[in-house]
Amino acid sequence: MPERKVTVVADVGLHARPAATFVRAAAKAPMDVWIAKPGRDPVNAKSILQILALDVQQDEMVVIKAEGDGADAVLDELAGIAGSP
Amino acid sequence: MTLTGAGVSPGAGHGPAYILTASVPEPPEDSAHTGGADAEKERALAALRQVADELEARAARLERPDDPASGGTGREGADILRAQALMAVDPGLAVEVEALVDEGVAAPRAVFSAFVKYRDALAGAGGYLGERVADLDDVRDRAIAALTGQPLPGVPAEPAPPAEPGGAPRPYVLVARDLAPADTALLSREVVAAFVTERGGPTSHTAILARAMGVPAVVGCAGATAIPPGATVLVDGSSGEVRPDPSAEDLARVAGVEKARRAALARAGESGATRDGRPVPLLANIGGPQDLDAALRHGAEGVGLYRTEFLFLGRRHAPDAEEQERAYRAALAAFPGRTVVVRALDAGADKPLAFLPPPGEEPNPALGERGLRLLRRFGDVLDAQLGALARAAASETAELQVMAPMVATAEEAAWFAEACRARGLRKAGVMVEVPAAALRAASLAAEVDFLSIGTNDLAQYAFAADRELGTLGDLQDPWQPALLDLVRLAAAGASEAARPCGVCGEAAADPALACVLVGLGVTSLSMAAAALPAVRAGLGEHTLEQCREAAEAARSAGGPGQARAAARACLPALDRLGL
CATH class of the missing domain: 1.10.274.10 (PtsI, HPr-binding domain)
Incomplete structure (x- = not known):
């Protein structure tokens, strides 16, 4: 399955505004999208509650996965959001 | 009966209690x-x-x-x-x-x-x-x-009516177990004089929103919802004190302090200086062009620390020259004629970059190849960054200064200064984050144009205490007298070499510690922009001599708590102004 590894740059980690922006973008994707910390079980990238519980801090790496038509574009967009300050 | 909680939004306010219990x-x-x-x-x-x-x-x-x-x-x-x-x-x-x-x-x-x-x-x-x-x-x-089909507990839509005919409407003190942001977000200062909640901490939304509104707030205040509705309550968002039925003297004293605090903060547009006129430029720490608005709004006199990591982190390849140049030029253009200090890429094992692979496994990343050590290994990345900086500076009137992170020796300082000069950059400096650099500050300063102390890393390395470990917070306390000793050594060394020495760690954001740092010989302070008005106000109320006395008192103390108390005793205006 195509994936992107990205380091979260924002001060607040993947919480607050970055988490909301990320979830809104993921929710638009036609296919399932998953996000995980390396080596851990993935969670639904369209769920703000699951992403908050993942508790990704600044400078932590996440792996984002999706499969199907347009998956690369979706992953590029999501990796861009996660990697923005 | 006085209740106490955590003051999370400074200032004082009072008004009739509006209790939300439903x-x-x-x-x-x-x-x-x-x-x-x-x-x-x-x-x-x-x-x-x-x-x-x-x-x-x-x-x-x-x-x-x-x-x-x-x-x-x-x-x-x-x-x-x-x-x-x-x-x-x-x-x-x-x-x-x-x-x-x-x-x-x-x-x-x-x-x-x-x-x-x-x-x-x-x-x-x-x-x-x-x-x-x-x-x-x-x-x-x-x-x-x-x-x-139940109604929701509601917040007041307008202030309480005047206490006597012809008087002014009275904003409420809103008291609740916890406040929902959906309600508090739409409140205004006309309706609410202060917030008090029984639950919540410094990162609760009540705290965040109260600070955004500029309304005092106390959270984690046990017993607050037992205050009778309508009783007058006095709230001190700095000390965390909540006093029902305050005396007329209490109200007058607090009103006086609040007026003085607001007047002091309103001078945010002026330059930083001690009361007797010693200039201390007050600069902003920024993490990218998005922070420039806040820096300007809070009256920053320039940028004291531009962290450039945001351009590099999470990338597979280094950003191209044009992208870097744009990001640097934005900061220079925001401060025409002023100083902008840019820190060269501070990457390392805890901030790994795909295009700067570490030379091998590092069991102790904080002591590994990071900062300047890594930049020397990947000279092309440093050279590209310095080149982009030089091109950005060429068309701007701001004075660009470039500094290296994680410098330990005079030889490293000299190497970095040479790399900057080779690119036509006129002002090169180094950060003092390693105790060795503080101890030999004069010999480092002789090789460069300025020093800048990073108090967070300096504390981490001086106390052998990982800054990410909350349990070692005491050792990371910037009031530790040993840390103040190192700051004094660095500032004295810089002065011996006739070079300026700034502080760009979060220590500079505490109005009392800012005065102490100036007393230790620090010549400029850089901090998160929101802290600038309070630091400027505190500094402007004290003479250089008072700052020196506060610094001496802090260094003579046995521990961080005593150091803070001893320093504040030498800086009487801080309490008077509610800072």
Whole structure:
């Protein structure tokens, strides 16, 4: 399955505004999208509650996965959001 | 009777107490639905969608500042409400609600139970996540209230009527167990004089929104909801003191302090200086062009630390020259004729970059190849950054200064200065983050144009205490006398070499510590922009001699707590101004 590894740059980690922006973008994707910390079980990238519980801090790496038509574009967009300050 | 909590938004306020105690009751555990499961599911999901729509609508109002109902919290408030709206329509939550309804559970109870798992996960994590529980509970209660037709506990829409005919309306002191951002975000200073909650911590939304509104707030204040409704309450958002039925003298004293504090903060546009006129440039720490607005708004006299990591982190390749040049030029253009200090890329084992692979495994990353050590290994990356900086500076009037992170020796300082000069950069400096650099500051300073002390890393290396470990927080306290000794050594060494020495760690953001740093010989201070007005006000009220006395008193103390108390005793205006 195509994936992107990205380091979260924002001060607040993947919480607050970055988490909301990320979830809104993921929710638009036609296919399932998953996000995980390396080596851990993935969670639904369209769920703000699951992403908050993942508790990704600044400078932590996440792996984002999706499969199907347009998956690369979706992953590029999501990796861009996660990697923005 | 005086209550005490944590002061999380400074200033003082008083007014009649408005107590919010009502809450939405938990739906009975055994409640079952009688109709079809599909209709019941739709009813539950429709209630959640309705909550999301209401929250979105409130967020939209907050982003129209000309709307008289928009309140004082603007974009920060809107962000919080939009995140709550996403919680209401969370797909994982919907799946659980549907499963419960399929088992026969009625919609209100299904909504309640579906939230439990997420609520427990957040509460168990504690800290920032634990404080999001209040946001989640509010979404849940709104949905349940919509399903059961109950009214929600409401906040006041207007201030209390005047105490006597012809008087002014009196803003309330809003007291609650916890406040929902959906309510507080739309409040304004005309309606609320202060917030007091029994729960919550410094990162609770009450705290964040109160600071955004400029309204005093005390959180974690046990017993606050027992205050009788309508009783006058005095709230000190700096000390955390909450006093019901204050005396006339209390009110007069607090009003005097508050007036002095506001007057002192209002001088934010002036240059930083001690009371007797010694200039101390007050600069902003920034993490990218997005921080420039706040820096200018709070009266920064330049940039004292531009962290350039944001351009590099999370990339597979280094950013190209044009992108770097644009990001650097934005900061230089924002401060024409002023100083902008840019720190060369500070990467290392804890901030790994695909294009700067570490030479091997590092069992002790903080002591490994990071900062300048890594830049020497990847000279092309440093050279590209210095080149982009030189091109950005060529067309701007701001004075660009470039500094290297993680420098330990004079040889490293000389190497970096040479690299800068080879690129035509006129001002090169080094950060003092390693005790060795502080001890030999004069020989480092002789090789470069300036020094800048990074107090967080200096404390980490001086006390052998990982800055990421909360349990070692005492050793990371910037008031540790040994850390102050190192700052003094660095400043004295720089002075011997006739070079300026700034501080760009968070220590500079504490108005008392800022005075102490100046007393230790530091010549400029750089901090998060929001801290600038208070530091400028504190410094402007004390002479250089008072700062030196405070520094001496702090260094003579046995520990950080005593050092802070001893220094503040030498800086009498801080308490007078509520700083």
